[in-house]
Amino acid sequence: MPGGVTTATRELSDSRVRVEVEVASEALEHELGSAARSIGRDLKIPGFRKGKVPPEVVLQRVGRDAVLDEAVRRALPGWYEQAVSDAGIAAVGDPHLDLAELPQKGAPLQFTIEVAVRPEAKLGTYKGLEVGRREPAGSPEEIDRELEGLRDSVASLENVDRAAQKGDFAVIDFTGTVDGEPFEGGEARGYLLELGSGRLVEGFEEQLEGASAGEDREVRVAFPEDYRAEALAGKEAVFEVSIKEVKEKRLPELDDDFATEAAGFDTLDELRADIEEKLRAEREREIEAEFREAVVDAAAEAAKIEIGHDLVHAKAHEMWAGTRRRLEQQGIPPERYLEISGKTEEELVKEAEPDAERALRRESVLAAIIEAEGIEVTDDDLLESLRQATAAGGVKPPSDEELTKALDRARSQGRDDALREDIAMRRAVDLLVEHAKPIPVEQAQAREKLWTPEKEGQERSEQIWTPGSSTG
Incomplete structure (x- = not known):
């Protein structure tokens, strides 16, 4: 431009x-x-x-x-x-x-x-903050659940000569009618259905329990009022169902052979150790993300930030606008999303106000830290950020010339400042985390319960600015 x-x-x-x-x-x-x-x-x-x-x-x-x-x-x-x-x-x-x-x-x-x-924050203490951090404790039960999930994924289905029961799989042919007329999607052949899975309309699967292979059954159901196919919503349907086969799920034994066939490990102990390590790594990522947010919240708690309700409401609207864009990018009409949620746009905006206030507090304190610490972002930093974003998308790494053109486009569209601030804020969070002192979560929670005059003043201020909202 x-x-x-x-x-x-x-x-x-x-x-x-x-x-x-x-x-x-x-x-x-x-x-x-x-x-x-x-x-x-x-x-x-x-x-x-x-x-x-x-x-x-x-x-x-x-x-x-x-x-x-x-x-x-x-x-x-x-x-x-x-x-x-x-x-x-x-x-x-x-x-x-x-x-x-x-x-x-x-x-x-x-x-x-x-x-x-965005309001300006008057910084309080932001270095050396003591913030609760969870330990990545695991349990044998978690490993067992992962193993059971793996067993289930490689289970076999074997025909049984008995009546079907919940948890079995049935191979069925069915034809459905509403008011005596067939409808789109109401017919299938060789359909594999797990009884009790809830995949079909409520009541359908239950009426097949007790049926045997070779048996025919008439199944009557009622589509819910909010059924996705509006033409069927609230209507009663009759299905003529023919049970072709009844199958039972057979889980493999938990032994070394299972570890080899399912995951390529020599022993079950090796598989358990691998699952434990992956669970620990996943928990570490979750805990690190929680800790980073908690450190920023602690810095915001120590700062003085005045935020009026109109500003919170504007931020909540901005957040909903972002949600609308993401829905549209995914091919989901926002109106359909509202219909499914059973809420109006304004109701969702109102519900988002606590998160909006929290976001404003975080952004304000980070902006103040960027200024106080003199954090700067160069064009080279922007290019590296664009390079990393492209790599994360799994596409071919762009050339330096392509990255420079992308940065020029962002600059011409007025988006380079937002990119710079995003990088600067991440660096501000890095600085806070680097200087923070992790303490046990129990100790941090105990401190939160202690009364101080500052907390009382803050609570009163929050009641003035955002009545009834939560800033947890």
Whole structure:
């Protein structure tokens, strides 16, 4: 994105700022030309091939104001990102943009932004914090559960000459009808079903218990009101089921042969030792992640951070917006997610407020530590971060030239500052953890129960700012 964006910032009350933004006429004309070329690719005008309509002809036919309106609509998000970056603010939640009118040719574009900003933290003690840390204690029972799961994964299914019971597998043919009519998905042949698994509609599997191979049964069920196929929701169905085979799951013996066949170990003891080591490594990762969060929370607890409810609510909305984007990337309509949860968007936002406040406190104290410690992030750091992110995705390692282009794109889109802050915050957490003193969790919990005047004052403050919320 070309330059030409200037800003002036004024602080408002309640952790909000107003940013006055001016986009130079040259930058505006550049976006106008880009929009005209884009529109021209789809415009059909006699005498010009499709996609070859010159920008000046587009401006004549469509009108400068209409093209300028489209240009501003497309460029505004980028201008907003650049304005926020240039103003040096950490915006929280959705901004309110006020664009009075589109300018005449040769004049700059002016608009204002009002947005909540992350509060500043007045640091307390943040080095040498004593924080509870769990020990990676395991148990033989955990290893046994893993072994049972492995046994189950390599179990065999063998035909039995008896009536089916819960836990057995049945090979069935079935045909279902609703109001006497067949429906999509209501028929199958050679279907392998574990009785008691709950894979089919409630009541179906239970009605097959006691059946033997070669037997036919009529199964009656009712689809739940919230069934995923709306045409069947709340309807009663009748299935004609033919039991072809009844199979019993046979688990292998827990011995050296099992260890060899299932996992490639010579002995069962070697397999148990390997499982124990993997469980320990997994617990270590979990404990380390917990400890890092607890250290940041302890630093935030020691700092003075004033956060109003409006700011918490804005952050909760921002978090929900992130959830929406992730759902859409996964092909899940957010509306469907809301339907399944049985809650409205505003209810989910309200539920997210405690997490939103916690996130604001963490971000605020880390930002203050970055400034206090003079933590800086270079372009080389950004390139290495992009390289690691690409490697984590399992794709071919990019060349230095490709990484540089990716960084240039991030910079042109105003995203490089966010990348720098992310790296800086991780380094701030590293610093906190490096200087923290792990103590037994029981000792840390006992300290939390002790009364201090500071805690009482904080509790009162929290009641003023976020009534009824939890900051655990």
